[in-house]
Amino acid sequence: MKTRIILGLVTILYCYTMTSQEISDTSFGKGLINYTAKDSTFSVKFAPRIQARFNSNWDYNGEDYDDAELNFLIRRARLKFSGFAYSPKLKYKIELGLSNRDVSGANDFNRNTPRYILDAVIMWNFYENFELWAGQTKLPGNVERVVSSANLQLIDRSLLNSSFNIDRDVGVQLRHFTHLGGDFIMKEKLAISQGEGRNVTEGNEGGLQYTGRLEFLPFGNFKSKGDYSQGDLKREDTPKLMVGLTYDYNQDAVKTRSNLGSYMELEDGSLYETNITTFFADAMFKYKGFAFMGEYANRDADAPVAINADGTETGDIVRVGDAFNTQISYLFQSNYELTTRYTSLKFDNITGREAQNQYTLGASRYIVGHKLKIQADVSYSTLGGEADNIMLRTGFDLHF
Helix, strand or coil, X not given: CHHHHHHHHHHHHHHHHHHCCCCCCCCCCCCCEEEXXXXXXXXXXXXXXXXXXXXXXXXXXXXXXXXXXXXXXXXEEEEEEEEEECEEEEEEEEEEECCHHXXXXXXXXXXXXXXXXXXXXXXXEEECCEEEEEEEEECCCCHHHHCCHHHCCCCCCCHHHHHHCCCEEEEEEXXXXXXXXXXXXXXXXXXEEXXXXXXXXXXXXXXXXXXXXXXXXXXXXXXXXXXXXXXXXXXXXXCEEEEEEEEEEEEEECEEEECEEEECECCCCCECCEEEEEEEEEEEEEECCEEEEEEEXXXXXXXXXXXXXXXXXXXXXXXXXXXXXXXEEEECCCCEEEEEEEEEEEECHHHCCCCEEEEEEEEEEEEEXXXXXXXXXXXXXXXXXXXXXXXXXXXXXXXX
């Protein structure tokens, strides 16, 4: 609590100091503060954001649906700082989380402290089309995960993402893009990371994690980086397509979902280790308000069942299997959008998990793009081919 109070006071003081000097000419959605040093040796953009949510859930008990379970929450409350240092070729990003969902996950491997830091990364454009990233940030995984939570067209990401994504980690990344002729662009992304997720201080427990991603854009770049923003809010004048392939290898992984999930602890106090591979194939297409996003995910492990030295099972099992997710949407001239989503998960028999399917219909009203919007969606889910639950969610986003 003391840390949060101090952080809040520092932020308020910083904002007051900066804004009291002069009237800013920035506009809503471009950052609460945009400041560049007089000698152009650094810049800072400060952009806080809030996501408020209301969820209703009706579970099926085999004969009928139970009474609704209701939940109001602040899903995300974050402070984001970005800019350049010394040279525009050396950029940085810092993103801090303040909501319970953002900071939860304290354990022995992060000294039992809240996980405030989401991103803390520098990005150095050291030569032509090459960029070197260092620090903690998202790995180049499935497109749905790399899309910021501020730029989603439904209330939250899909079940595919919650079970198979590879999220954030600490390490280095090398990024490059190549013009293959005409408008055709290929982007290459390589990462070497710790392999245990964000904010780990007591590592490295297992081996390293290696991630590679290739992206193909046959019709050139999207407007405003639209390949990593859901919905065609820019109403692309010509068809735009991105196709991506990701391969991730986590050597001697110690968690049930690669660098996510729970640690696989053995009776002797050590951690169970196994090699885990994750593969993604995804695509993003946009044209004149129509948008499509599709994803396929597969996870495998050399030995998915954690076993003690005496041969007994610990109960921890790597979440192996595959999943498919697709979203289709249309943005009307009134800036209302309708979105449909279908998600299917099939886990390997060894996990003991039944297949899941989810059907979602959502509506959004974009007031200032993704920066200020109101959203709602309803989902029907099945488990093992039988009815499981109905979920209704509403909420708003405010992003300076």
